[in-house]
Amino acid sequence: MINYNGNFIDQSNTDLINRGFLFGDSIFDTLKIVNNNILFWEEHYLRLMSSIRILRMDIPDMFTPEFFEKEILKTNLKIENFFSGRVRLSIFRSGGGLYSPESSLPVYVIQSKKFDEKTFKINDKPFKVDLFKEYFIQPNLLSNIKTNNKILNVIGSIYANENELDNCILLNDKRNVTEFLNGNIFIVNEKKIKTPLLSSGCLNGIMRKKIIELIKTKSNLEIEEIVISPFELMSSDEIWLTNSISGIVAVSDYRKKKFSNEIAKEFVRFLNIEIENI
Structure with missing residues (x-):
């Protein structure tokens, strides 16, 4: 049972208590999207896979560049057909356990946020x-x-x-x-x-x-x-x-x-x- 800010939640019915939340057992990447194209996707993908290995998670066969591109596109199409904005791709270790995990399989979460800035611009305000x-x-x-x-x-x-x-x-x-x-x-x-x-x-x-x-x-x-x-x-x-x-x-x-x-x-x-x- 979980007491979440005064509300009781059955732990078996939620992914709220995951290893990313409990232990920071996770990685993420932030991607810029312009008209459904992921900028510098190859470099981002290779860094993600390298990071997964550093955290000693297994890499499923389905975790190909094409797989994530399709999943990101599907998510963005829920917002608009020609999406431009930012995407956060988070990957955390599945399963339970304490510091010693019960699984090494990763789970992914994709979050998309639209914005209209499609090119890079030098800031004109003080920084x-x-x-x-x-x-x-x-x-x-x-x-x-x-x-x-x-x-x-x-x-x-x-x-x-x-x-x-x-x-x-x-x-x-x-x-x-x-x-x-x-x-x-x-x-x-x-x-x-x-x-x-x-x-x-x-x-x-x-x-x-x-x-x-x-x-x-x-x-x-x-x-x-x-x-x-x-x-x-x-x-x-x-x-x-x-x-x-x-x-x-x-x-x-x-x-x-x-x-x-x-x-x-x-x-x-x-x-x-x-x-x-x-």
Whole structure:
């Protein structure tokens, strides 16, 4: 029997108490959809399968790219025929048990939300950020994947709201720059663009990977995956937040410094050219 906020529910009739809810025994991915097309789907799918293996779940034979594409499309068609928006694909371990699971088979949940923004656009509003130093990321293989254990990001988001910030930069246990609350971080300094190493504890982001590819193939700029000290932020020309939904968000203010977004604009243009062929 379950007492859910004062209401009694028969546990045998609900999936409310699942392993994702109880133990964070789950992963998720966030996908941008444009006219029923999943942007960068191959990269997202490969990361999902890799994450399932890292959590030591079995991968059913039916979990093919085509299977999930069809399931996502079926879900989106419930909203409209030519869907554009965001999809959250969550996968958690089925069955019961305590810390030791009774099953290694995964279950999936697809959530769709419509929005009309079909291209990436540079933000024209101020985007103010600062460091979040109350808690720190512990770098390991689990910090590189999107698990449901995001309490640090939640508390950091509350801190941002309390301090009239648009986002916060997270640090790892060595007090080095790791990522934003909801995306990877890039800093631009003259002809060089830097982003933290995966070993720093940052998410192995799909947009991070795309931006690195574009820097190497579409520009004369140099990319460095490197350890970044917070002191380097003040000396940079631009700071970017990157994720699969927004593409690139350019920071306008960090502490007392104002930042430009000219190079960010150019890479947003590169991204839009990239998705024209998807």
